[in-house]
Amino acid sequence: MKCWLCEFSDDTIAKRLNQYAADQISCMDVETIANAIHEQLVEACPMSDGIGSDEVLAHFTHHTIAPNIRVAMELRALLQLSGKLRDVTTTTDEETGLTVVDAKNVTAYRQVVQDIMNIYKLGDASKLMFANK
Ligand SMILES: [Zn+2]
Numbered sequence: 001m002k003c004w005l006c007e008f009s010d011d012t013i014a015k016r017l018n019q020y021a022a023d024q025i026s027c028m029d030v031e032t033i034a035n036a037i038h039e040q041l042v043e044a045c046p047m048s049d050g051i052g053s054d055e056v057l058a059h060f061t062h063h064t065i066a067p068n069i070r071v072a073m074e075l076r077a078l079l080q081l082s083g084k085l086r087d088v089t090t091t092t093d094e095e096t097g098l099t100v101v102d103a104k105n106v107t108a109y110r111q112v113v114q115d116i117m118n119i120y121k122l123g124d125a126s127k128l129m130f131a132n133k
Contacts, residue, residue, distance in 0.1 A: 005059040021033050025072040035053050068126045074119065075119050082113055
């Protein structure tokens, strides 16, 4: 069975909620957006009463291919990963107390930063293919 947002994707309410997600994805994480949309959906469409916020979240994490949503989610994941990798680029040698650079982690960190920069170079994700879905 399709989720409500997929099943009624051409419906005015679903379009408005998907647009809300697209508008908010740059400043809110997808979990917060899913909760807000769930509240709006239940209020705007009583027939959707059985839908849970977890189903709304699944719509954005598994169903949608809208680039503005997907690109923003991947960017957030890469930003988190870059922070974790940055933290492990150096260690302290227990015997000498000297800082030791972990070349493997530096390489991984630099690659993730490059991937992040490449996403920023994409420009406006809403202009990419499937943007209006
Ligand atoms: Zn869906």
